[in-house]
Amino acid sequence: MEWETVIGLEIHTQLATKSKIFSGAATAYGAEPNTQACAVDLGLPGVLPVLNQEAVNMAVKFGLAIEAEIAPYSVFARKNYFYPDLPKGYQISQFELPIVGNGHLDIEVDGVTKRIGITRAHLEEDAGKSLHEDFHGLTGIDLNRAGTPLLEIVSEPDMRSAKEAVAYMRKLHELVRYLGICDGNMQEGSFRCDANVSVRPKGQKEFGTRAELKNINSFKFVEKAINYEVERQIDLIEAGGTVVQETRLYDAAKDLTRSMRSKEEANDYRYFPDPDLLPVYISEAFKAEVLTTMPELPDAKKQRFKDQFGLDDESTTILTSSRETADYFEALLAASGCEARLCANWVTGELSAALNKAGQEIADSPVSYDRLAGLLKRIADNTISGKIAKQVFEAMWQSEAEADEIIEKQGLKQITDTGAIEAIIDKIIADNPGQVEQYRSGKDKVFGFFVGQVMKAMQGKANPEEVNRMLKDKLHG
């Protein structure tokens, strides 16, 4: 039988506020345990939550970016469950009236664009962390994370393959970073993904029973976990079994998913409006104000790069993959005054490769855009060839010297003195009569040999076009 996979994703993004969603405690990652957990975060009796304005701004910003409906009136609710890293015995979340509803994100897989619906995005507080290492048979609780603002983004079950799920997740990751509402750090848990996965016979309308895969914290693992789960469900059904609705945990080391707990009972969260918090009203004026702080979004930027600079799909995809990369490219373009094509090639080629190799982000690039601009200017005015430029770039990566200093110091200037080039060409022709004979009898391939010899003799410093032109003249003459 042919099966169809159905996937919906729930993505938790930690909002990049300085303080928590309902208290004035700091949200900075990596602090000593419980030093950023105040009375509100600990759920001590008598405390009251007060909503952080910036968390609301960020949620609205996200909603506007996915062309969603921003609720003029939204309500916080209590989600009741017991777990030691949730001190109040309930999580403040949103249930019936979330702040963002009904938006979408367009993804591209194998050259085909597909629209993925976003059902809702709601504000809630993060829980603390349980440390299960052995504390004499007890569990350690760190509540620094408790109360960190989260925007939970829930998609429609619109994805049909692990590949589409990963494309959606990447697109969303790119978007929240562009918007500056989440740092996107997956290792630190700033961007976490749960996947609802089910299968159904191709052509069937009703969805199959789904399993929820929890906390899969890298793009690679999302793809692997979904693929494993799909196979498991198909094997199970084909062997006469039935899929049960449950939460499953992905084990990256063994590349499999395993049952965590049956959801039936645990799922009884008994939501009700939180009496400690009043409804949130969002006016048109407020939305308009947030709109003025919106940066250019990835899709729009990509299109502009194509239209304005005539760049192709491949390089615009890389250049707009993060706001920092796009900013670097535009700054380089402005500072160098070179052609967009040349700037794009260097950012997506040499620079990206060097950053990858060093494991560095473009924002911390050892070669800043203005230093790189200094190098590109020398390519554009023919002071150095593209090949020598790579050598200069490497030296710039290792030091703080400007391109001009390196070119000067290492004597890398292109030789434009045609007399000097001519002398070398004459010598090489005289030294290789056999090859000259071959060339003149129609073996065009030998031409490359001559170019190579000349460039070698000139240590790569001759202008290749000039060498080509002069060689042809001499050999034909």
Added chain:
Amino acid sequence: MSLTADEVKKIAHLARLGIDEQDVPHYAEDLSGMLELMAAMGAVDSENVPPMAHPLDLHQRLRNDRVTERNEREKFQAIAPQVEAGLYLVPKVIE
């Protein structure tokens, strides 16, 4: 609408309340009475009344995104039953 003994036990479990078996019929009767009261309210025509999320007709006040809390771990942990290495210790949680 009246609750069964099993439903009462389930609610108690969800709320982590330990109740005596002998009190179950009493709770069932009591809670059922409350549900009947709600059912009675359902008879009122509320067609044109918007749902209310809070008895006060006010907006949520928002606070500026500023860190205003200092580290007071020492004080908080002084009243905790057991702490170690800055962590609150609780009975082992098994998933």
